[in-house]
Amino acid sequence: xxxxxxxxxxxxxxxxxxxxxxxxxxxxxxxxxxxxxxxxxxxxxxxxxxxxxxxxxxxxxxxxxxxxxxxxxxxxxxxxxxxxxxxxxxxxxxxxxxxxxxxxxxxxxxxxxxxxxxxxxxxxxxxxxxxxxxxxxxxxxxxxxxxxxxxxxxxxxxxxxxxxxxxxxxxxxxxxxxxxxxxxxxxxxxxxxxxxxxxxxxxxxxxxxxxxxxxxxxxxxxxxxxxxxxxxxxxxxxxxxxxxxxxxxxxxxxxxxxxxxxxxxxxxxxxxxxxxxxxxxxxxxxxxxxxxxxxxxxxxxxxxxxxxxxxxxxxxxxxxxxxxxxxxxxxxxxxxxxxxxxxxxxxxxxxxxxxxxxxxxxxxxxxxxxxxxxxxxxxxxxxxxxxxxxxxxxxxxxxxxxxxxxxxxxxxxxxxxxxxxxxxxxxxxxxxxxxxxxxxxxxxxxxxxxxxxxxxxxxxxxxxxx
Amino acid sequence: xxxxxxxxxxxxxxxxxxxxxxxxxxxxxxxxxxxxxxxxxxxxxxxxxxxxxxxxxxxxxxxxxxxxxxxxxxxxxxxxxxxxxxxxxxxxxxxxxxxxxxxxxxxxxxxxxxxxxxxxxxxxxxxxxxxxxxxxxxxxxxxxxxxxxxxxxxxxxxxxxxxxxxxxxxxxxxxxxxxxxxxxxxxxxxxxxxxxxxxxxxxxxxxxxxxxxxxxxxxxxxxxxxxxxxxxxxxxxxxxxxxxxxxxxxxxxxxxxxxxxxxxxxxxxxxxxxxxxxxxxxxxxxxxxxxxxxxxxxxxxxxxxxxxxxxxxxxxxxxxxxxxxxxxxxxxxxxxxxxxxxxxxxxxxxxxxxxxxxxxxxxxxxxxxxxxxxxxxxxxxxxxxxxxxxxxxxxxxxxxxxxxxxxxxxxxxxxxxxxxxxxxxxxxxxxxxxxxxxxxxxxxxxxxxxxxxxxxxxxxxxxxxx
Numbered sequence: 016x017x018x019x020x021x022x023x024x025x026x027x028x029x030x031x032x033x034x035x036x037x038x039x040x041x042x043x044x045x046x047x048x049x050x051x052x053x054x055x056x057x058x059x060x061x062x063x064x065x066x067x068x069x070x071x072x073x074x075x076x077x078x079x080x081x082x083x084x085x086x087x088x089x090x091x092x093x094x095x096x097x098x099x100x101x102x103x104x105x106x107x108x109x110x111x112x113x114x115x116x117x118x119x120x121x122x123x124x125x126x127x128x129x130x131x132x133x134x135x136x137x138x139x140x141x142x143x144x145x146x147x148x149x150x151x152x153x154x155x156x157x158x159x160x161x162x163x164x165x166x167x168x169x170x171x172x173x174x175x176x177x178x179x180x181x182x183x184x185x186x187x188x189x190x191x192x193x194x195x196x197x198x199x200x201x202x203x204x205x206x207x208x209x210x211x212x213x214x215x216x217x218x219x220x221x222x223x224x225x226x227x228x229x230x231x232x233x234x235x236x237x238x239x240x241x242x243x244x245x246x247x248x249x250x251x252x253x254x255x256x257x258x259x260x261x262x263x264x265x266x267x268x269x270x271x272x273x274x275x276x277x278x279x280x281x282x283x284x285x286x287x288x289x290x291x292x293x294x295x296x297x298x299x300x301x302x303x304x305x306x307x308x309x310x311x312x313x314x315x316x317x318x319x320x321x322x323x324x325x326x327x328x329x330x331x332x333x334x335x336x337x338x339x340x341x342x343x344x345x346x347x348x349x350x351x352x353x354x355x356x357x358x359x360x361x362x363x364x365x366x367x368x369x370x371x372x373x374x375x376x377x378x379x380x381x382x383x384x385x386x387x388x389x390x391x392x393x394x395x396x397x398x399x400x401x402x403x404x405x406x407x408x409x410x411x412x413x414x415x416x417x418x419x420x421x422x423x424x425x426x427x428x429x430x431x432x433x434x435x436x437x438x439x440x441x442x443x444x445x446x447x448x449x450x451x452x453x454x455x456x457x458x459x460x461x462x463x464x465x466x467x468x469x470x471x472x473x474x475x476x477x478x479x480x481x
Numbered sequence: 482x483x484x485x486x487x488x489x490x491x492x493x494x495x496x497x498x499x500x501x502x503x504x505x506x507x508x509x510x511x512x513x514x515x516x517x518x519x520x521x522x523x524x525x526x527x528x529x530x531x532x533x534x535x536x537x538x539x540x541x542x543x544x545x546x547x548x549x550x551x552x553x554x555x556x557x558x559x560x561x562x563x564x565x566x567x568x569x570x571x572x573x574x575x576x577x578x579x580x581x582x583x584x585x586x587x588x589x590x591x592x593x594x595x596x597x598x599x600x601x602x603x604x605x606x607x608x609x610x611x612x613x614x615x616x617x618x619x620x621x622x623x624x625x626x627x628x629x630x631x632x633x634x635x636x637x638x639x640x641x642x643x644x645x646x647x648x649x650x651x652x653x654x655x656x657x658x659x660x661x662x663x664x665x666x667x668x669x670x671x672x673x674x675x676x677x678x679x680x681x682x683x684x685x686x687x688x689x690x691x692x693x694x695x696x697x698x699x700x701x702x703x704x705x706x707x708x709x710x711x712x713x714x715x716x717x718x719x720x721x722x723x724x725x726x727x728x729x730x731x732x733x734x735x736x737x738x739x740x741x742x743x744x745x746x747x748x749x750x751x752x753x754x755x756x757x758x759x760x761x762x763x764x765x766x767x768x769x770x771x772x773x774x775x776x777x778x779x780x781x782x783x784x785x786x787x788x789x790x791x792x793x794x795x796x797x798x799x800x801x802x803x804x805x806x807x808x809x810x811x812x813x814x815x816x817x818x819x820x821x822x823x824x825x826x827x828x829x830x831x832x833x834x835x836x837x838x839x840x841x842x843x844x845x846x847x848x849x850x851x852x853x854x855x856x857x858x859x860x861x862x863x864x865x866x867x868x869x870x871x872x873x874x875x876x877x878x879x880x881x882x883x884x885x886x887x888x889x890x891x892x893x894x895x896x897x898x899x900x901x902x903x904x905x906x907x908x909x910x911x912x913x914x915x916x917x918x919x920x921x922x923x924x925x926x927x928x929x930x931x932x933x934x935x936x937x938x939x940x941x942x943x944x945x946x947x
Contacts, residue, residue, distance in 0.1 A: 024698070052792065112882075112885075113886060115885075115886065115888075115893075116887070116888045116889050116892035116893050116897065117888045117889075117897065118841055118884075119841075119889070119892045119896065120827075120837065120838050120842060120892075121837060121838065122836075122837050122842045123837060148883050150885060151882075153882040154882040154883045157881075157882065158883075205922060207550060207626075229596075250741075308544040310737075316824075316828060318830060319828035319829060320827070320828045320831055320837065320838055320896075321831075321837055322834070322835050323830040323832075323835040324832075324835075325832070343916050345897075348896065349892065349893075349896035349897045350883045350896070350897050351883070352546065352899075353881065355821065355824070358782075358821070359825075360587075361786070362782060362785035362786045363785060365586075365785060365787075365788045366784070366785040366786075366790075366791070367788055368787050368788070369585065369788050369790075370588075371588050371589060371592070371787055371788040372587065372588060373785065373788075374588060375586045376585055390832070398501050414625065414925075414928060415623075415714055416578075416616050416617075416619040416620040416924070416927065416928065416931075417620050417623075417624075417816045417817070417818065417900075419578075419581075419616060419928050419931045419932060419933030420579060420581065420582075420931055420932055420934075420938075420939075421582070421935070422581075422582045422583045422935070422938075422939060423582050423583075423585070426582035426585045426586075426815065427581075427815075428580050430582065430584065430585065430786075430815035431581060431815045431816050432901070433809075433818075433901060434883075434899070434901075435899060435900075435901035441762060450937070456883070459880075461882065462880060462882065462885050465882075465885045465886055466885060466886055468886075469885070469886030469887070469888070472886075472888075473886075473888060
């Protein structure tokens with residue numbers, strides 16, 4: 016028989032999902048319900064995922080594949096468990112976990128100008144940022160977040176910690192028109208972004224970004240400079256976008272345009288942009304965001320708590336926009352729990368639109384995974400479990416009363432699953448948590464260090480109250 | 482010295498919170514942060530709670546008391562933990578956990594008439610109810626709920642299971658104007674309520690109630706009969722009240738009154754009544770509810786998911802109404818997690834009122850405890866940690882990244898704590914969960930039995946889909 020005939024015969028006999036016999040892999044996950052979030056919404060009951068060199072090299076049903084064909088360096092038995100893509104937290108300020116619960120139930124301006132900005136100016140140092148980041152990373156790994164997009168000060172320290180702990184991240188060094196805890200002038204900030212980008216560009220996990228804070232805190236001239244620098248260095252631009260009503264008032268007053276219109280007009284919007292919140296947008300602005308392929312980070316719980324409003328998510332989804340979910344910083348949420356965002360996004364838009372069919376369970380889970388990847392413009396690498404994508408995945412156990420019974424896997428994950436159901440977290444093929452035990456962070460030490468810093472912050476608070 | 486002089490001297494020397502030296506107690510909890518939810522919002526750092534004969538007999542600061550004065554049969558060391566009143570779930574349908582995730586993202590009428598009612602008529606038996614109740618109780622105990630108010634069919638089976646598992650409950654046997662899974666006619670239903678009440682009235686944990694389903698499913702004549710029976714037997718009345726817009730349309734069409742006005746006019750409203758949802762109420766109706774001392778069960782997550790609307794909770798609280806929180810049944814939520822209701826109630830009303838100060842953390846936690854007790858008209862017995870109240874309390878551990886740091890204990894509990902942080906659950910002085918291990922239910926068996934029932938339900942679903 017000719018070689019071609021053999022190949023044809025083989026293609027008929029072999030299952031579509033396959034690997035070479037005796038194929039060496041680094042990690043093999045077997046026996047779980049594999050929820051892929053791929054284009055066909057494939058779910059493999061009794062499935063498997065094979066990982067080599069940080070990538071998914073095979074995925075499918077156990078029945079379609081003789082798993083003894085794999086020579087796996089490590090195996091995870093996921094029977095009675097669910098395997099799904101790691102969650103993507105598209106908007107946060109990691110070190111702000113150290114301000115968790117410092118000031119709640121306040122009007123936005125009072126919260127920001129009387130509590131958060133003063134606390135930041137007084138307490139935020141490189142050490143604060145490093146300690147806070149470790150605490151935030153611990154919380155994220157435990158809850159199954161494998162990628163985040165951050166925006167804060169001393170972003171280099173955040174990159175150091177994130178890389179060491181093994182998470183994937185888009186990390187935006189903040190630039191802003193007032194003296195920041197790290198850099199006192201605009202030009203210092205821009206120079207820092209260049210050094211930061213140069214240092215982290217080669218890193219596999221860290222995507223350095225520039226983060227002009229917002230349209231109301233950075234001048235037109237500086238926003239344009241930031242956009243040019245992003246272009247020159249090929250960086251994502253992370254920015255707060257159309258969040259508060261006051262932001263719209265500001266741009267209308269100063270530029271006679273709404274925030275999205277204004278940023279479009281000055282040439283900032285492009286597929287580089289990752290915009291957080293995007294609440295106050297009209298129909299035309301949605302078109303702009305679609306045309307410019309801007310990533311959108313929807314933070315439902317933060318928006319509720321700050322009373323910022325409701326983003327037009329069903330409309331965004333209908334228009335095919337790049338919408339992911341984010342927790343925002345823990346000073347305004349107050350946690351980094353993506354499962355509550357998933358649950359909330361499905362419920363909030365039903366209520367807001369008076370339509371119990373708005374934002375389905377599938378849409379909610381997709382926003383937290385593939386949608387988040389699209390919002391960060393990383394959908395070629397992450398967001399779903401498919402051959403060729405990076406091995407960022409999580410495993411949940413199902414033997415808990417709140418996860419029984421199981422009729423629809425998407426309903427169960429969206430409306431009933433909790434962060435505490437995650438048992439294993441894997442990023443870039445590396446196990447960061449196994450059976451709820453962190454592998455790259457010392458949890459007790461992380462907590463102790465965070466409490467030490469908080470004690471310094473609490474003291475002046477306590478004396479002010481006396 | 483005279484006996485009187487000795488007593489006077491002793492009263493000067495001893496701290497205000499005290500017990501007799503060598504006092505025998507059943508259970509002593511020491512060393513935790515005791516959050517009382519009493520009128521003074523007392524929080525005892527390094528506090529203690531002493532329990533005897535199912536009641537709290539002493540509470541306070543360790544410093545104010547020599548704990549060696551207690552002879553405790555059992556001691557719980559709560560250092561680095563938080564002790565607080567058990568949560569009160571004021572509205573649920575426990576056995577519906579077996580329909581969790583069966584039908585989601587549907588319009589209310591389609592959900593109810595095409596999925597839930599048919600499933601109930603086909604599958605709800607006494608066995609179904611018993612198995613579902615055990616599953617729901619396991620979820621509640623794990624999440625720190627110590628009292629619930631239920632409303633379903635075969636309520637006697639729910640009472641059996643709840644009493645055996647050791648939770649406190651107001652249990653409403655449903656009466657409704659169509660053939661129900663348990664009783665086919667109105668008169669059978671009423672007779673069953675009498676037997677049910679007679680059987681459970683003497684029980685310490687179970688408060689039997691009558692539960693006419695709603696104003697749109699029970700005729701005026703029958704509602705009046707139910708109210709008379711409640712009066713005769715001295716029972717609470719549990720009823721769905723002003724939930725859906727369609728309910729208001731119905732009473733306006735048939736009785737030319739809005740739901741609360743209508744029930745007031747027919748004489749149903751009184752301090753016996755526990756009304757679930759109470760969304761569509763105007764200013765005048767709030768006055769009626771206040772005057773009649775009606776208990777209100779606010780179910781924010783269910784109301785969002787079904788797109789039912791937003792109850793005027795800040796107005797209710799301002800008027801001093803008896804407002805508690807509830808999860809509703811797990812077919813419309815989809816869990817019995819009171820922590821997410823607490824988090825949601827604080828955030829939802831901020832958003833809805835455009836006011837980030839609406840529903841503070843204290844108000845949210847109070848609604849889940851003392852407010853719930855007031856909604857069930859049980860505030861003399863439960864809802865706060867005070868001497869003389871029943872010993873219903875829970876203990877949370879704080880050594881988790883999402884609970885670090887701690888600035889304000891109420892913020893931390895409301896915006897950051899999760900059901901999975903509860904380690905111990907105590908009801909009526911009895912430990913139902915210790916170090917996350919259930920003491921009165923066999924979790925593996927409960928889950929296995931629930932899955933068996935669900936498999937029967939899934940089968941016709943699967944064939945219908947073919």
